[in-house]
Amino acid sequence: MRIAILGTGKVGSALGTRLASTGHHVVHGSRTRAGGAGTLSPREAVASSEVVVTAIPGTAVLGALEAVGDDVLAGRIVLDPSAALTPQMTMAYPGDSVAQQVQARFPRARVVKTLNTMNFTIMVDPLASLPQATVFVSGDDSAAKTVVTALLGDLGWPESSVLDLGGVHTALATEHAAPLFFATVSALGTAKFAISISR
Numbered sequence: 090m091r092i093a094i095l096g097t098g099k100v101g102s103a104l105g106t107r108l109a110s111t112g113h114h115v116v117h118g119s120r121t122r123a124g125g126a127g128t129l130s131p132r133e134a135v136a137s138s139e140v141v142v143t144a145i146p147g148t149a150v151l152g153a154l155e156a157v158g159d160d161v162l163a164g165r166i167v168l169d170p171s172a173a174l175t176p177q178m179t180m181a182y183p184g185d186s187v188a189q190q191v192q193a194r195f196p197r198a199r200v201v202k203t204l205n206t207m208n209f210t211i212m213v214d215p216l217a218s219l220p221q222a223t224v225f226v227s228g229d230d231s232a233a234k235t236v237v238t239a240l241l242g243d244l245g246w247p248e249s250s251v252l253d254l255g256g257v258h259t260a261l262a263t264e265h266a267a268p269l270f271f272a273t274v275s276a277l278g279t280a281k282f283a284i285s286i287s288r
């Protein structure tokens with residue numbers, strides 16, 4: 090698939106490298122074009138892609154997508170792994186989520202929240218050390234979630250690890266797992282873990 094990744098930081102680089110290695114055509118959209126060759130403006134990157142990954146601060150996602158434009162986003166899948174935190178690392182949008190805000194603002198985009206409950210190293214290497222890990226997906230568009238589940242497979246997530254929580258409103262739950270994530274990092278002294286749903 091043609092995939093635009095907004096952001097050239099830890100998540101954007103990890104996802105871009107892995108997805109490109111599994112045969113996808115990946116371009117990075119960057120404010121600064123820090124990624125060098127192959128890095129486009131966010132609008133250019135999204136315009137040439139079927140999927141856009143918002144690997145940027147959650148508080149910057151709406152603004153970045155405004156710059157891309159409603160017309161360009163129409164029909165495209167927005168895979169959103171972001172977390173929206175204040176500088177004090179508290180929830181920036183208590184009682185709300187980035188994914189819901191994006192879906193409400195751009196109703197023609199097909200938003201899927203996923204990968205936001207784990208460290209970037211686990212996103213692209215789930216089975217190596219954490220075979221029981223769970224990855225959540227939330228979104229209103231079933232076909233978009235099927236595409237994203239296939240991309241998760243390319244990142245190393247077997248379908249049995251993918252838990253579809255339902256509509257985009259369920260992104261509220263996973264975005265609000267951020268305090269649990271940071272408390273666990275603090276307790277364990279490492280970010281190399283994942284949330285796992287047992288039943």
Ligand SMILES: NC(=O)c1ccc[n+]([C@@H]2O[C@H](COP(=O)([O-])OP(=O)(O)OC[C@H]3O[C@@H](n4cnc5c(N)ncnc54)[C@H](OP(=O)(O)O)[C@@H]3O)[C@@H](O)[C@H]2O)c1
Nearest residue numbers: 096097098099100119120144145146147149171172208209
């Ligand atoms: N790191 C993790 O393990 C992890 C885990 C789960 C979720 N997340 C979430 O994933 C997202 C990316 O995290 P990251 O660790 O990759 O962050 P990062 O290493 O700090 O990189 C973020 C990238 O976003 C772009 N950016 C920064 N500020 C921006 C702004 N105001 N507007 C638009 N773009 C901006 C920058 O790329 P350009 O300068 O090239 O535009 C930057 O390289 C965040 O929402 C984070 O909370 C991270």
